[in-house]
Amino acid sequence: MANFVEIRPREQKQALLELDGISRTTIEAHYRLYQGYVSKRNEILSKLEEVDLEAANQVYSDLRALKVDLTFAIGGIKNHEIYFEHLGGEGGNPSGAIAGLIERDLGSSDTWRADLKASGMAARGWAWTAYDWDEGRLFNYVGDAQNTFPVWNATPLVALDVYEHAYFLDYQTDRAAYIEAFFRNLDWSVVNGWIDAYRIPTA
Structure with missing residues (x-):
């Protein structure tokens, strides 16, 4: 096989050590x-x-x-x-380009939040809000492991980790409370930066 290039972990952001919940x-x-x-x-x-x-x-x-x-x-x-x-922000309702995409494709921020939370409760590993380039819209997907279930030609914009290691020390088995904490710490400027970088259509 062709020679591969070793990669290194990204630096941990200081803001990650000061999250709410x-x-x-x-x-x-x-x-x-x-x-x-x-x-x-x-x-x-x-x-x-x-x-x-x-x-x-x-x-x-x-x-x-x-x-x-x-x-x-x-x-x-x-x-x-x-x-x-995309953690380390002030959470709250989506703002900027992602807010427009959510309203267009999922109806409202409340509908999106309820569906992503339910997806996180149903998943065994991950729930994602991703942009499907073939359908030209956002959708909330579930995954049961790191490698299931990828959707080809879709770009994740929100990634909710629901493996127990993400919350057990803080919430034991109360996954729902952890998901609410996750929402409180999202940084919408990061998500909007990805939308710009990937040139995701917002019209």
Whole structure:
């Protein structure tokens, strides 16, 4: 395989240690998990450079195991980078471009919030608000793991981590209370920056 480039975890923002309702202890432990995904991504890609392609098999093979686990590691990286990057704000109702998209595609901020919260309660790992480039609209999706269920050609703009590690130290099994804390800490300027960077149509 072609040589790969090792990546490093992103720096932890100071604002993440000062969230409303999500403790510093939780964030620091959570961030270490993200760092682990980066480390495993690098390790798996290194091993893939030497894997025996002739031994590939759908029941079990080193190639299959490494490539499946690579999707889990990369999913863990991408999901957490969105999650950490858009926390640290003042929450409240969506504002700017994302507010317009939500109103256009989901009816209102209250409808969006209720649906994303319910999606987070139903999911086993993640809930996302993503822009589907084929349908030209926002939708709230659920995922049961870092690598399920990706929707091709959709760009996540809000990533809600509902794995227990995201909230158990602060809320034990009260996931609903954690989700409310998540909403209180969203930074809409970050989300709107992504909309601009990706040139998502807002008209």
